[in-house]
Amino acid sequence: MKLINFCNRVVEYSFYSLFLLVPLVFASNTSELFEFNKMWLTFILTIFIAGAWFTKVILEKKISIQRTPLDIPILLFLLSQIISSIFTLDGHISWWGYYSRFNGGLLSTITYIFLYYAFVSNLEVKHVLKTLKITLLSAVIVALWGLPSHFGYDPTCLVFRGTLDTSCWTDAFKPTVRIFSTLGQPAWLAAYLATLIPLIAAYAIKNPKFEFTNWKFIVYMAIAILFYFDLIFTDTRAGFLAFWIANVIFWIILFIKKFFTRKVFLRVFLTFNAILLICTFTVHNPINAINKFTLPGIKENLAQKKVSQIPAASNSASENSLIQPKPVGGTDSGDIRKYVWQGAIDAWKANPIFGTGVETFAFAYYKFRPAGHNLTSEWDYLYNKAHNEYLNYLTTTGLFGLGSYLLFIGLFTFLTTKPLLSSSTKEPRVWEAQLLTIGLFTGWLSILVTNFFGFSVVIMNLFLFLIPAFVFILNEALPNKKIELQTTNYKLQTNINPYQWTIIIILLFTLCALLFSLIRYWQADIKYALGTNLDRVGSYKEAYPLLTAANEMKPNEPVYADELSINIAVLATAFAGQNDATNSSSLASAAIGLNNKVVAQSPNNIVYWKNRVRLFYTLAQIDPSQQPTYYNEALKSIEKAHDLAPTDAKISYNLGVLYGQTGDIQKGIEVLQQTIKLKPDYRDPYFALGLFYHQLAVDQNNRVVNIEMQQKAIETYQYILKNISSSDEEVKKSLEEWGAL
Numbered sequence: 172m173k174l175i176n177f178c179n180r181v182v183e184y185s186f187y188s189l190f191l192l193v194p195l196v197f198a199s200n201t202s203e204l205f206e207f208n209k210m211w212l213t214f215i216l217t218i219f220i221a222g223a224w225f226t227k228v229i230l231e232k233k234i235s236i237q238r239t240p241l242d243i244p245i246l247l248f249l250l251s252q253i254i255s256s257i258f259t260l261d262g263h264i265s266w267w268g269y270y271s272r273f274n275g276g277l278l279s280t281i282t283y284i285f286l287y288y289a290f291v292s293n294l295e296v297k298h299v300l301k302t303l304k305i306t307l308l309s310a311v312i313v314a315l316w317g318l319p320s321h322f323g324y325d326p327t328c329l330v331f332r333g334t335l336d337t338s339c340w341t342d343a344f345k346p347t348v349r350i351f352s353t354l355g356q357p358a359w360l361a362a363y364l365a366t367l368i369p370l371i372a373a374y375a376i377k378n379p380k381f382e383f384t385n386w387k388f389i390v391y392m393a394i395a396i397l398f399y400f401d402l403i404f405t406d407t408r409a410g411f412l413a414f415w416i417a418n419v420i421f422w423i424i425l426f427i428k429k430f431f432t433r434k435v436f437l438r439v440f441l442t443f444n445a446i447l448l449i450c451t452f453t454v455h456n457p458i459n460a461i462n463k464f465t466l467p468g469i470k471e472n473l474a475q476k477k478v479s480q481i482p483a484a485s486n487s488a489s490e491n492s493l494i495q496p497k498p499v500g501g502t503d504s505g506d507i508r509k510y511v512w513q514g515a516i517d518a519w520k521a522n523p524i525f526g527t528g529v530e531t532f533a534f535a536y537y538k539f540r541p542a543g544h545n546l547t548s549e550w551d552y553l554y555n556k557a558h559n560e561y562l563n564y565l566t567t568t569g570l571f572g573l574g575s576y577l578l579f580i581g582l583f584t585f586l587t588t589k590p591l592l593s594s595s596t597k598e599p600r601v602w603e604a605q606l607l608t609i610g611l612f613t614g615w616l617s618i619l620v621t622n623f624f625g626f627s628v629v630i631m632n633l634f635l636f637l638i639p640a641f642v643f644i645l646n647e648a649l650p651n652k653k654i655e656l657q658t659t660n661y662k663l664q665t666n667i668n669p670y671q672w673t674i675i676i677i678l679l680f681t682l683c684a685l686l687f688s689l690i691r692y693w694q695a696d697i698k699y700a701l702g703t704n705l706d707r708v709g710s711y712k713e714a715y716p717l718l719t720a721a722n723e724m725k726p727n728e729p730v731y732a733d734e735l736s737i738n739i740a741v742l743a744t745a746f747a748g749q750n751d752a753t754n755s756s757s758l759a760s761a762a763i764g765l766n767n768k769v770v771a772q773s774p775n776n777i778v779y780w781k782n783r784v785r786l787f788y789t790l791a792q793i794d795p796s797q798q799p800t801y802y803n804e805a806l807k808s809i810e811k812a813h814d815l816a817p818t819d820a821k822i823s824y825n826l827g828v829l830y831g832q833t834g835d836i837q838k839g840i841e842v843l844q845q846t847i848k849l850k851p852d853y854r855d856p857y858f859a860l861g862l863f864y865h866q867l868a869v870d871q872n873n874r875v876v877n878i879e880m881q882q883k884a885i886e887t888y889q890y891i892l893k894n895i896s897s898s899d900e901e902v903k904k905s906l907e908e909w910g911a912l
Contacts, residue, residue: 174667175230181223182293185216189286190306194313194363194630195353199331201693202700203271205355209629210273211693215686217282220289222682227293229674230667237292238650239643240586245284247575252280252529255568259528260535260775263729268530269555270730274629275530283636290640291649296604299641303370303607310367311394314401317352317360321404327353349406359628361410362621364402366614366634368414369421371395373610376439377603392446399450403457411457413620418444421613424591430606501548508558508624510544511536515562519569526569532557534775535566537816545820545850553778560622580619583639587612590646604645611638611645695724699731706734711741722765729769733779736765740789747793759790770808777822780812784825802833820850828859836863854895858902861887865909885911 189212196212197205228234239245256265256277268276316326320337325346328339337346349357375391402410422440425431431439455467462468517539518527527535533555544550557563565573591609615638618631627635643649667675702717718735725731743758766786769779784805791801806829812822823846831839840863846856864884868877875881888902889911896902906912 175227178223178227178230179293182220182289183298185219185223186286186290186294186298186302187305189213189216189633190302191309193633194309195316197327197353197355200697200700202696202703203355205353206272206274206628207696210268210279211689213279213282213629213633214689217286218682218685218689221285222678224289224293225678226675229671229678235292235653236288237653239288239291239640240648240650241579241583241639244575244579244582245287248572248579249280249284251525251568251572251575252277255525255572256529258525260531261528261773263727263773264531264776265529269533270728272628274627274632277529279629279632280529283632286633287636287640290637291644292653294644296644296647299644303611303641307367307371307374307394310363310398313352313354313360314364314394314397317346317350317354317401318397318404320346320350320352323347350401350404352401354628354630356628357405358407358410358621358625359631361402361405361407362413362618362625362628362631364398364405365410365414365417365617365621366631368395368398368402369417369614369617370607370610371398372418372421372443373606375443377606392443395443396446396450399447400454403451403454406455406457408457409621409624413617416620417613417617418447420616421609424609424613425606427592428605428609430602507544507547507549510541510547511554511558512562513541514539514544515557515559515566519562519566522566522569524569525571526565526567529567530555531775532563532567534777534815537777537819540816540818542818542849545818546852550850551821556626558625560626563626583642584616586648587639587642590648608642608645611642614638691724692728695721695728695731698724699734702738703734706738706741711738711745714738715742727772729772729776729779732765733769733782736762736769737782737786737789739765740786744789744792755793759793762786762790775815777812777815777819780808780815781822783808784812784829799833802829805829806833818849820846820853820856823849824853824856824859827856831859831863831866836866839863852895854891854899857887857891857895861885861891861902861905865905881909885909 193209193212196208198208201207256262259265264270264276266277267273268279273279319326319335323337324335325337325339326335328337329335331339340346344351351357351360354360354363371391371394375388375395377387399414402414422444425440426436430436451461452465454465456462456465463472514536515532518532518535521539522535533553536554536557557566561573561576564576587608591605591612615634618627618635621631698717699721702714702721705711705714705717715735715738718731718738722728722731722735739758739762743755743762746752746755746758763786766779766783770776770783773779787801787805787808791798791805806826809822809826809829813819813826816822823842827839827842827846829839830836830842840860843856843860843863846853847860850856861884864880864887868875868880868884870876885906888906891899891902903912
């Protein structure tokens with residue numbers, strides 16, 4: 172039947188599109204340039220696949236799902252995610268995922284699992300081989316796109332601004348230091364390339380007779396070199412380590428399989444790895460311990476030796492600055508991870524079985540955040556991931572979630588390793604399938620390593636769930652049994668009856684509604700992104716219609732309502748400044764109403780409570796008579812935020828300040844003293860503390876009546892100048908006014 176053939180084509184080409192386009196797609200006008208768009212494309216293509224597959228079911232009058240060896244762990248994992256999403260700290264986030272990325276929410280997990288079964292139930296070996304070639308084609312484009320940015324020529328900036336340079340990126344993104352191409356983050360690009368280089372190696376040596384002059388070997392080796400240089404230029408230790416672990420396992424399995432004679436194997440092994448080692452030698456390496464053996468490292472060592480031989484009298488200051496440079500950059504990522512991982516474990520202990528809820532790490536972590544995190548360079552960052560996929564699952568989905576996830580990983584590893592370590596065959600088709608399996612499996616193992624030091628993204632989750640499907644199909648390891656449900660004896664009819672047409676039309680309308688909903692959500696995000704950017708530069712009036720439109724298009728998205736409420740609050744103060752009390756009062760009420768809805772929907776979201784403090788603090792500037800009311804509401808909000816994040820120094824500081832502003836200076840002093848213990852190098856609580864001491868020291872006429880308190884104020888400000896910032900003009904001015912400078 173032509174319609175069934177058409178449906179098969181839709182499924183086939185949708186999967187091709189998935190692996191071709193997901194790594195490449197990005198947009199400049201969305202709130203998150205990369206992951207958001209990749210996730211949305213995955214959702215859309217999944218709808219096409221679902222539509223085609225379900226139409227086949229209707230035409231064939233039976234449901235046919237291919238059984239696989241991983242059914243039990245996959246279904247247990249899905250069950251763990253569903254249960255965790257029921258007993259969650261935030262149902263909206265558990266369903267959709269953390270805003271902007273969305274990968275990791277229950278919807279995305281259902282999508283990946285559906286794609287796994289759609290692939291094994293509808294496609295064959297020839298489709299796997301085409302998918303692999305398309306995957307590598309996409310990866311070549313990704314690698315070529317990212318490589319020039321290392322040298323200061325980023326094609327993304329050419330697309331965004333029309334200039335072939337790196338000027339479109341802020342200091343937080345420096346592709347000349349760490350490239351990220353179309354993946355959006357260096358660690359994600361490194362994980363992506365580490366997964367594919369072993370597959371490239373398999374294609375490069377696919378000829379059993381193996382000749383260096385074979386054009387396929389030359390092409391694939393060139394691609395491997397391109398990928399490897401890009402991997403190094405990401406400057407990511409986890410990705411680099413993951414590749415070399417996968418590479419070692421690749422060659423060990425290949426040696427055991429005895430695909431080649433010992434002589435040929437040695438030649439293949441030495442050729443491939445010698446080329447990669449030469450590449451490693453020529454450039455800086457992500458692993459500092461290896462750097463001294465590279466060409467740049469050797470040059471640096473020689474330069475330092477020459478400097479050390481310069482006579483001390485020549486220029487001692489210059490010499491010292493070269494020999495003992497001051498440390499630059501932030502806290503080492505490994506040190507930061509220790510705090511994050513400790514907080515993750517503590518959060519899990521409080522919710523051991525089902526966790527805190529899918530994708531709720533941002534809320535779970537801050538309740539148990541180690542105080543030592545305040546001493547790092549990223550002390551005020553919002554961590555919405557554990558930077559360890561396994562701990563992330565443990566915290567958010569408990570032992571059930573992590574256990575089923577590890578069962579899925581362990582069973583696939585066992586099922587794949589067992590035949591790979593058995594006797595080999597020279598039969599061409601089986602030989603090719605097994606060789607590609609080695610490349611796929613070892614690349615898949617690299618994901619387990621990069622996930623240990625980071626977290627998954629869209630393309631990596633597609634690999635995680637679909638590489639097992641590729642392996643099973645290539646090796647004909649799927650059981651003959653299928654899950655089949657049919658009410659009548661199956662007999663393919665040439666004509667479609669009215670009942671089938673009715674169901675197909677209903678199905679198409681449903682899928683079109685889902686597509687429309689996704690597109691509308693994407694359009695709302697574009698308006699939200701532009702509105703938020705306008706807010707950031709103070710153009711609140713211009714941002715208002717955009718944020719309003721976003722909120723109307725997706726009224727159940729609290730992110731939009733939260734930003735809109737802040738925007739309206741600022742506009743309310745602007746109308747108050749113009750003596751327009753009517754509009755000011757109306758907008759203030761609207762802002763409070765929106766914000767009430769946000770915190771009611773997401774009562775455990777610390778970001779919304781912090782923004783609520785900002786909202787009431789802003790509204791307090793409108794009417795002096797309402798200030799006590801608004802300050803009290805702000806105080807209640809910051810107290811709630813402090814309950815959710817008791818070790819957050821910035822929240823603690825704001826809590827102390829608000830206690831003082833609402834009349835309880837003594838309580839404010841106590842909280843600020845605790846803040847200083849949390850973060851001894853934090854200037855702001857010292858300044859507020861000194862101010863409170865001074866307020867307690869003077870009377871209504873600003874005359875000092877409590878010498879002890881005034882001395883505390885002076886000593887506190889002197890501490891700032893001595894230990895935190897010797898050039899603090901605000902502190903100096905206060906000391907001058909107090910006659911202490």
